[in-house]
Every structure is written in structure tokens, then in C-alpha cells.
Amino acid sequence: MPVEILMPALSPTMTEGKISKWLKQEGDSVKSGDVLAEIETDKATMEVEAVDEGILAKIVVPEGTDHVAVNTPIGLIAGEDEDAAEVARSGASPTQPKSTPAQEAPVEQVAATKPQTKAPAAPASPHVAPEPELEWTGKTEMMTVREALRDAMAEEMRRDKSVFLMGEEVGEYQGAYKVSQGLLQEFGNRRVVDTPITEHGFAGLGVGAGFGGLKPIVEFMTFNFAMQAMDQIINSAAKTLYMSGGQMGCPIVFRGPNGIASRVAAQHSQCYASWYAHVPGLKVVAPYTGADFKGLLKSAIRDPNPVIFLEHELLYGSSFEVPVDGDYIVPIGKARVARKGDAVTIVAFSRSVMLAMEAAEALAADGISAEVIDLRSIRPLDIETIVASVKKTNRIVTIEEGWAAMGIGSEIAALIMENAFDWLDAPLRRVAGKDVPLPYAANLEQLAIPQVADVVAAVKEVTYR
């Protein structure tokens, strides 16, 4: 059987080309790797190498021919035991390429370049309901968020030998913010690993360890430094399960303080919630109460997916009643109604919940009953809880420390448009960090970050008071 040499596609976009030169002549013997011809593509002049061995029996498309469509037979190669002259005669009128899907390819390509009026329908995104949250009746103790986080890690490390903590100053130093206090002493330096200042490197190392079956907790001293590691978090941790067709996920927690701190200026005060929440393949959590910090960190460590766990420096010292039982967990993906009300819905997460609660208190004195929703999880976002509240209050204000543009409030606004448009009595208002890098000066800093008064003012706007 003679083998047809087909006009090759030599770039992702090439549909036709010019045969500028044949480097083998009819009758020449060719072996794989030999350059057969030079072809001019839309981008460059490229060489075409032979894949099959034999005699170049016939040149079907002579050199100099332009606009030769991809996959057109341009020559014939006779096998070693075939008569080249016979092949050349019988193959004089080029036969169609064999009816393999190969033939469909150029047709598909052409079709793809034609303007399409109707895109094929993509199936709808499946909705996965979060695990139900059990009412907790067990013993609680007053403790700081810092201690709740430490206990969560310690409990999970006792429970599962493949869990380890890694990061800058997590061991000997006991944590830059003392979150990992005592862990090195209990678990040793095999499981509490002090790293060099190497965010991109150790984030990637964590991903590899996750591929290798471990469950790393990677602490970033603050999330500002995780920008160094962004590529590993997004491209390696978040996408590999999908790109491997489900074979290779990465059970990893990236945690550390996020958002504003106190007078540390622009490079050290930023909320990354919307950055990570943008990415399919990640879960993003940003709790407020001590119980939620503990229960959600335990869920995050048990989760088989990469979880971004956003803490807040200004909350580490806050005290809450926290369940002490090792079985206590909080499911990811479920918001918490922190205060019931019927005149307006205030949606917040992380430290902003504190502002929301204080604002609700102030508003109550003015006779406005605010419902406060603590998101706890940013991705997946519990839109059901928000919509249910809006259907009751018909008004909504969102709060975040990050910039409003393309932020969490913007996403909620879009979701409300899609899911509760008819229930709104006023446009949504976003309370957010001002659209500037965070200034250092005390007065400017206060102006740039959301205040209780801003929340109160926004609520008065949407309630027309």
C-alpha cells in the first residue's frame, strides 16, 4: 500500500500553505527523519520530515503551488517492496485520504473559523449542597482564635499521621503570630517543618507532597507573601485534579493572616478573598468566630481539595466560646446567620462581621432591624442563605476590606440580580476598602478601611432613612 503524504498543519492556526520547495525528487528513497519539502505557513517557512520509509513515487502537488489546504495529499511514498512506477501511475489522481477521523479534522477546523451563531450548549454547572451543620451541644471553653487554630491543627495531626505543618517560623519560633505554639514540641520537626524564606518553593513542595499522599498545611506568614507562590497555588494545586481527569488531586491547606493589619501599609495589608474565590478548583474560607475558625480549619485539613484558609491578624487575640471536642467540625460552604432581623441584610466575612454586628446594634437603636450573615466560606458561596434573607428584608449591604472593584460584594450583587431581582426594594450597596493602596498614616488608614459608620450609612441609604 502506498502511503500518502498529506499537507501538514504546522501551527495551531494554519489551514493552508504553499509548497515552496521539494527537497526529494520522484524516485528518491526516503527514510523517516529526512526532510521532504519546505512549506510556507501563515507564520514561517517550515520543513516537513518524512515519517514513513520507502521511495518517493510521485509528487502530486508541484513546488510553487500556493493555497494548498491542510490534509491534501501532496505526494506518494511506495513501500520497500512496491513498484514505485506502478504506484505513481495508479496514484496519479490523488485519492481521498482514508476515511478515518483524520478526514474530519480539517472540516472541523474550517467550521471552527466560521462565525457561529449558536454555540453548542454546555451542560449546567452541578450544584452541590454543603454538608448539613449539626447543632453543637457539647462542652465549650473561652479561648482566643489563635488557640482555636492551634487546637484544630493539633487535633488533626493526632488524628491523621499524614498531616504536617510547614512554613516560615512555624517550629522553633512557635509561629510568627504564635499560632503554632507547642506544635513542634508535640509533633517534632518531621511534622512541623521550618522552611527557608521560599514561598514559591515551599508552596510547590507542598503541592508535590500532596500529590505524594500527604496532607500539608502550608502557613504563609501573611497572605501578602503568597503572591510569590500564586503560580503553584493556581496552576498546580487548583487545576491538577481537572487536568489529570480526576486522578491526582491535592489535599492541601494554605493558611495565614489575610486582610488589613495595623499600620503596615500597602504591601502588607490586602484582602485576597476575591483573588482566590475567582478560581475553580479551590475552596476559600474566611471565618470570624473562634468556633468557626476551629471547625472550619479541621474541615479544611480533612478536605481532599486545596483550601485557602484566610485568617485575620486583628482577630488572633479575640476570645470566643469554642467547642473542645475533637469531633467538632463546621462544614465548608455554609453561611451563618449571626443576627436575625427583617429590615436589611448585611453580608460580611472575616473581621468585617464584627463591623456588621456593631452596626446592627447601632441600627437597632434607630429602630432598624438588621440581619447579619457571616459568610464563613467564600467559595463555595452560600447564595441560598443570602437569597432567603433578601427575600425577607428586600435590602442588602455587603462589607469587605478588599477593593470593591470585581470583589466579593460585586459577585453577590450579580448573584442577587440573577436570583432575587424581583425581591429588591433598593439597589445593593457595597461597603469596601477605598480604591487605593492602603496608606500608612493613621488617619488615612482609617479613611481607607471600612468603618461601622460606613455600614450604618449604607444601610440608611438602602432603607431610605
Place this chain on the structure above:
Amino acid sequence: MATARRKPRVVEVEEAEVPAAQLLQLYRDMLLIRRFEEKAGQMYGMGLIGGFCHLYIGQEAVVVGMQSETIEGDSVVTSYRDHGHMLACGMDPKGVMAELTGRRTGYSKGKGGSMHMFSREKRFYGGHGIVAAQVPIGTGLAFSHRYNEDGHVCLTYLGDGAINQGQVYESFNMAALWKLPVVYVIENNRYGMGTSVARASASQDLFTRAQPYGIPAQQVDGMNILAVKAAAEVAIKHARSGAGPYVLEMMTYRYRGHSMSDPAKYRSKDEVNRMRAEHDCIDQARKRLIDGNMSDENALKAIDKEVKDIVAAAAQFAQDSPEPDPSELWTDILK
């Protein structure tokens, strides 16, 4: 601009002494990669494979020699130029080719493509599209081997272009600090896309980059399968013993463009032809087999045929398999 080409300084290495059957196997494994890649190139030309497609032709001895010294359970990670690595790890050519054509029977169900393929079974951890991202990941796989004390090592492959990324040194440092069982294999094919090593690297003996970290390193003739094998044995033994990482710089060459659409104007035809004619790893092995009376033309012909048949069957499978079901769009995002 003419690139200042220096003669690679190749440290004297022993060649591995292998029995005929083993050399034949190495020859076959290299040939399988060569024929597979030629077929992939051809199928790209037919529009059956899209996007980026980086062929490994010319470099076969590196991965075949390295992998021949591993044991089952050792892990491997590399860049986007990964087809050869997957075949050398024992992955099924059909599954690899079907991923190239984006079909549901591909290793990633058609969702990863040429640059992103994985096999948990064969401990092949990708297939990574970001230059050097695989280096910390391989370091982490080694971390998991040490943590689990499973006696395995990770082979982490990277290019001469990747060597200049910061994460490589972050990895070298951590691997040496924690004595991780990892062998870094620098595949110095002289170019990162169109940029020669001389134009990209202040110091051109890339293996010396490991020395400040106290990591033993060696430069190897990566076109000589037996030299690769000998170096692999030393490096892997070192890593497996608990002594820490090892760096091998494989002097090799890619014959084709960086990817399918690269006209390769940055190097002369003579350079390519000379490498092909004088250093080709498969020709060298073939000559050794014949000259050493370890095989004959007929036996080698039979191997050629076997390999061709495997590749033809893979190509057919990759064309006959259906595309992924549209419902796959939403699967594998989270577990």
C-alpha cells in the same frame, strides 16, 4: 546574532556495562519514543492534535537511561516535553496518544492534553506547563518519600531554560537541607525555545549550580545511553541511600523545533545535521549492537516492526476513541 557555542565539557563517565538483552531493551524503548513522537508530529500535521505539542526527538537516551535505573514506586515529574517520559514510565502509548487527540480514553480523559498528563498508577506526576514549576513539586514528592520512609526516590526533570528560575534554587536548598531523595535531571538540549544556553545563562556549566548547596553533580553525555545509565545508577543510589539530592546535567539535543510551530531559525541546519549524524542516541546503540555482535539486522528489523505496530495501534486508538462526554466539563473540579 551568532550564538557563542562552546564545546560541552563532558566529565569522564564510565559507561554502564550491560548484557545484550538489556541493551536491546534500551534500544527498543528509545525507538518507541522516537516513532511515537514522529507519529505525533504527523498527526499534529493532520489537525488531529492541537495546541502546543513539544516533541522529544533526539533526547530519548536521557529518559530511557534514567528510568532504567528506577524501581517500581519511584516517582517522576517533568515539564510539558513529557511524551517520552510517560512512555519510559511504562504508560500505555494508546492512553498517551488519545490524550494528545483529546479523547475520553486519554490519560486525563482528554482534559489535559499534551502538556498535562498524569498516571497515579505509574507514579508519573505530570506534565507541567509552567517552566520550572515541576521542580518544587518533585522536591515535595521526595519529601513525601522521606516522610513515609518508603525507600523511593523522585526523578525531577527540567530544561536548561528552567534552570534559571528562582524556584529551582529554592528547591535545591530545601532538598539539600532536608536530604530529600530527589535526582534533578537537567536536560540541557542547548536551547530554551529560541534562546541558547550561552544567551541565557551567566555560567554555562549548569551542573555547577548545585555545588553551593553541597549537592553532588555531574555532567553526562546524554546522547550515549550507557553513559546515562551509569550516571543514573550512581545518582539514584545516592538519593535512595538517604544522602540527599543529586544533580545530573545531561548534554543532549532536540532535533525538532521547540514546539510544532517553531521554524528553528536560531540555529543552523549544519548544527542539527551534525548532531543527528554524529551523536544520535539510537544510531549509536544500533551500531554498538551490530558491531558488538549483540544483535543482527534481522533482529533489529523485528524490533522496528514491533515498535511501528505499537505506534500505529496507538494512533488508530487515538482517532477511533470518542471525545469526552459534555458532562465531563463539570467533573474533577473538586473531589
